[in-house]
Amino acid sequence: MQAVRIHDTTIHYAYNKGEKNLCLVFINSLGTDFRIWDAVIDGLGTEFGTLRFDKRGHGLSSLGAVEKGSISSYAADVIGLCEVLDLDKIVLVGLSIGGLISLDIYQRYPNKIAGIVFMDTAPKIGTAEAWNNRIQAISTKGMQAVAPSILTNWFSPSFQEQQPAAFALYQAMLERADVSGYRIACEAIRDADYTETAQGIAIPVICMVGEEDKSTPVALVQGFAQLMNCSLITIPNAGHLPCVDSPERTTVILQDFISAL
Numbered sequence: 001m002q003a004v005r006i007h008d009t010t011i012h013y014a015y016n017k018g019e020k021n022l023c024l025v026f027i028n029s030l031g032t033d034f035r036i037w038d039a040v041i042d043g044l045g046t047e048f049g050t051l052r053f054d055k056r057g058h059g060l061s062s063l064g065a066v067e068k069g070s071i072s073s074y075a076a077d078v079i080g081l082c083e084v085l086d087l088d089k090i091v092l093v094g095l096s097i098g099g100l101i102s103l104d105i106y107q108r109y110p111n112k113i114a115g116i117v118f119m120d121t122a123p124k125i126g127t128a129e130a131w132n133n134r135i136q137a138i139s140t141k142g143m144q145a146v147a148p149s150i151l152t153n154w155f156s157p158s159f160q161e162q163q164p165a166a167f168a169l170y171q172a173m174l175e176r177a178d179v180s181g182y183r184i185a186c187e188a189i190r191d192a193d194y195t196e197t198a199q200g201i202a203i204p205v206i207c208m209v210g211e212e213d214k215s216t217p218v219a220l221v222q223g224f225a226q227l228m229n230c231s232l233i234t235i236p237n238a239g240h241l242p243c244v245d246s247p248e249r250t251t252v253i254l255q256d257f258i259s260a261l
């Protein structure tokens with residue numbers, strides 16, 4: 001188990017040093033911990049470094065002293081972690097809120113990043129009203145009340161049917177998420193709009209999205225890819241978490257992207 005103190009929080013992470021200098025830094029979605037990348041990490045092998053971590057207030061990482069969430073504070077945690085590990089050639093893989101965090105990192109520290117894979121994400125996700133409703137629901141009724149509708153958006157019906165045990169574990173992950181940690185992430189997403197940053201991006205990037213993603217649907221990610229003038233790869237039979245339901249395809253996309261850098 002690896003952990004480090006970054007700013008006011010303890011970040012739980014898993015770092016594998018690669019044979020090459022380049023390190024893929026995986027930035028999770030809302031309500032998940034870094035186990036969602038396990039199958040992708042297995043498929044990637046040892047050529048490149050990999051860094052996974054739990055965002056503050058998620059998984060085993062502590063919440064710290066923040067009272068209101070901001071994408072910039074997550075970005076500062078990622079940069080702090082990369083500095084501790086002395087990573088100098090970084091490719092970000094940003095899933096959902098992880099894409100917003102990636103855009104913030106690019107905006108603040110453009111020279112540190114060699115490329116970004118945007119996975120099921122957009123520069124603005126959802127409406128303020130929807131996020132306020134979710135915050136209200138978790139604060140009054142807890143995670144279990146919102147979990148069923150969120151899981152329906154994350155996973156395709158076929159994943160639920162074909163892998164009921166895995167589905168049950170992801171349900172447990174979401175239901176056990178810390179309400180305060182989840183709330184600050186919802187606030188951060190609600191208040192974020194990185195459209196201008198995306199328009200000005202000047203490093204290699206790619207977008208990918210599960211064809212059955214109901215949280216950040218294909219049309220939304222298509223608009224994001226057009227904004228950045230980059231390729232969009234759609235993944236059949238995948239939902240909001242292609243690293244979970246389509247890890248082999250996800251691994252190939254990452255490998256192709258890195259080898260073209």
Ligand SMILES: O=C(O)CC1=CCC(=O)O1
Pocket residue numbers: 028029030031095096097098125150153189215240
């Ligand atoms: O949980 C969801 O609704 C999907 C999602 C939106 C932003 C994120 O990180 O996950």
